[in-house]
Amino acid sequence: MRTFTGLSAFPLTPTTESQIDEHSFVGLVTRIAAAGADSVGALGSTGSYAYLTAEERNRVARLAVEAAGSTPVIVGIGALRARDVCRHAEAAQAAGASAVLLAPMSYQPLTSEEVYGLYETITKELSVPLCVYDNPGTTHFAFTDDLHARIAQLPNIASIKIPGVPAARAEAAERVDALRARIPATVTIGISNDPTAATGLNAGCDLWYSVLAGVLPAPCVALTRAAQAGDAATAAELSDRFEPLWSIFRSHGSLRTVSAIAEDLGLVSTPNLPAPVSGLPPEVREAVSTALRSLRDLI
Template sequence: MFTGLSAFPLTPTDETGIDERAFRKLVERLAAAGVDSIGALGSTGGYAYLTREQRSRAARIAVDAAGGIPVMIGIGALRTSDVLALAEDAQNAGASAVLLAPVSYQQLTDDEVFGLYEDVTAQLSVPLCVYDNPGTTHFHFSDELHGRIAALPNVGAVKIPGIPADRAATRIAALRSQLPDGVALGVSGDQLAAGGLNAGADLWFSVIGGLLPEECLAITRAAAQGDAARAVELSERMEPLWELFGRCGSLRVTSAAAEHLGLVGTPNLPRPLRGLPAEARREVAAALDALGVRA
């Protein structure tokens, strides 16, 4: 399942819980668009703000609504025991894979992170994707540590931060040399994804793909067909969104975009997170209108 476009939908949430109807609709849109996989309860899905019960329920909704499209479920948590419980819930829900970042309050050592993945992969019956997200976890993987973890049983992919286009080929080749055969390498950082795909990444783990799957599939397919210039051109058309991502945060921009398209209500982010101010919302609306995006 670790090829092409993996789209990560918002989990619309307020202080009373998840808007299950809206969440189902978001996942169904992705399935209808034909994304290669769906990443539920990732960072865009707000996994860290939800209870185990809410996450279990969301996982079941995502798998059901995906209509056969493979679903990867985020299982990150502070304690290994909680990660193992979430992994069990995800597998019971029918997940095709799980996504795990080394979430922590205390700064983790390399041995502690390796131990986390060692403990979790030993209990899995589905593939695991290593989530390298230093901007959130404040943990920086070395290539050597990636290689050690990727050699564990049931590791199927590594998700790395975006790479500037002029360094993408070198970075991907260097990391791939540390990974066992059969472990996929995927990029995130939507604004840099075209360069990563053109440089040989196996897949794009996309925030905005969870809301605008057709536009992101076009970029992904162009890169897969060897049309690097077209992939870059399509990505550059989305530059107003990329600029907003950098300035306001991808989650808040995606939240505002989903509201503008009438796909979710307001509020849809768990406190203390807040939606964008009015001026930024107008910029999001203008960016979507320029792309011709409709719900």
């Protein structure tokens, strides 16, 4: 399935305190589709879904599907209550989403049984595939492979978005193989930690769920295609070119970094993040600009 292989690019949802910047959002999605990404991931963490109203999320989902054209769109449906997750799933399907993405959001810490119950409830009602979003840095819930194996047996589970792999390729392959041995062959494994994406793809991940591709889709497509062709060296070399950005990702987070990249490239206006989240300080923005200048031949 194209939706869950290759490169899935996750754009920002540019917003002010009063409204979504629809023009800029459509521009980001159009840019991703034109670059040849395999899917668009709307309303992921980079899309600030947790900060948006149900009406705003519905509008963003529809805009993404319209702007993406023939490129499949995966829509995030996470919420604190299972009731609301179901409503977001219904809206995403009505908007024409090819698939949905679900992280176990929580205020009260969730148990493994509660998380399993959430996916069990949602998958009963779905008519499109679902990606399990394993994002402990944001949700503070850590999936085990036992839990992944149980959830992967549910209907409509099509992919698992893992948070990263070890830096060494052999160790990364061991991690990917260990999970793959526990899940059905129909469920793909995607890497979502951008600095380790090349390693993950070279170690056998089926796709890259990419934050950077939301603003720099062309070089991310090139990296992904190299890995898919078995050219591990080129994939690793392209990732190494991004190291100045990866360093900022590690220090300041991917959301603020891609916001600054989008601003530097003139793709969005300022502000574009939901308060109280704010952008990078001036000295780090300058580092982003310097990094982008070093990548001009790629972008």
